[in-house]
Amino acid sequence: xxSPPDDELMTLRAAIDGDLDAFNxxxxxxxxxxxxxxxxxxxxxxxxxxxxxxxxITAYRGIRTLRGERFRPWLLRIVxxxxxxxxxxxxxxxxxxxxxxxxxxxxxxLPIPDSAPLPEEVAQTRELHAAIQACIDRxxxxxxxxxxxxxxxxxxYQAIADTVGTQVGTVKSRLSRARxxxxxxxxxxxxLLPAVYRLYRQDDDRNS
Numbered sequence: 104x105x106s107p108p109d110d111e112l113m114t115l116r117a118a119i120d121g122d123l124d125a126f127n128x129x130x131x132x133x134x135x136x137x138x139x140x141x142x143x144x145x146x147x148x149x150x151x152x153x154x155x156x157x158x159x160i161t162a163y164r165g166i167r168t169l170r171g172e173r174f175r176p177w178l179l180r181i182v183x184x185x186x187x188x189x190x191x192x193x194x195x196x197x198x199x200x201x202x203x204x205x206x207x208x209x210x211x212x213l214p215i216p217d218s219a220p221l222p223e224e225v226a227q228t229r230e231l232h233a234a235i236q237a238c239i240d241r242x243x244x245x246x247x248x249x250x251x252x253x254x255x256x257x258x259x260y261q262a263i264a265d266t267v268g269t270q271v272g273t274v275k276s277r278l279s280r281a282r283x284x285x286x287x288x289x290x291x292x293x294x295l296l297p298a299v300y301r302l303y304r305q306d307d308d309r310n311s
Contacts, residue, residue: 115174119167126163133175136256137182143251144186146240154189158182179252180266187244238288246281249274254282 117125137158141151158181169177239247245267252263253274260271267274 111173115169118174119169126166129174130159130162130178133178136175137179140179140251140256141182141186143236143239143255144183144244144247145190146236150189151186154185155182158185161185176262176265180268183248183252183267187248190244234289235285238285241288242281242284246277246284249277250281250285253278 111129114125114128118129134155137155138151141154141158142148145151145154158178161181162178239250242250248267249263252258252266253260258266260274263274264271
């Protein structure tokens with residue numbers, strides 16, 4: 104496991120000693136990633152915010168147990184575990200809808216380039232994001248976690264393995280299955296895609 108840089112180690116030691124400012128500094132460096140992971144895991148912004156808040160409280164209360172590990176993967180692992188536990192609980196007692204909300208212009212969306220696209224292009228992009236999220240929601244929780252960490256957060260295999268608490272080989276196999284499942288989902292559920300993508304695929308099929 105890679106050791107934290109000196110400045111992070113000093114900040115971490117201060118946080119472990121009870122320095123709230125040091126803890127908040129560590130938190131600011133990974134809070135965007137924490138929310139993005141929670142949102143992609145749950146497909147629900149309000150629930151994602153709750154999961155991150157609970158993870159932060161858990162981290163603050165348990166930071167004295169952190170030894171020889173970087174704060175970021177440790178916190179993200181808490182976020183993933185908290186989301187997984189909550190989704191499993193809701194599957195057992197399905198009292199709240201987990202239908203993904205419509206993406207808006209939050210920070211975890213793809214940035215709009217300086218040469219702003221036409222409104223219909225923005226709408227198509229958002230529809231595509233929603234379609235992909237719907238397919239992600241169909242994955243098993245283990246597959247969903249590695250897909251989000253790799254393809255959305257762009258973490259390397261070792262970092263993902265550290266975050267979810269498994270081996271690199273397991274990460275690779277779960278990722279391969281998750282990507283195949285999302286690809287099959289998009290291909291077999293064209294009604295999820297924006298019209299422009301559905302038409303393109305139909306033309307493609309006729310020409311094949």
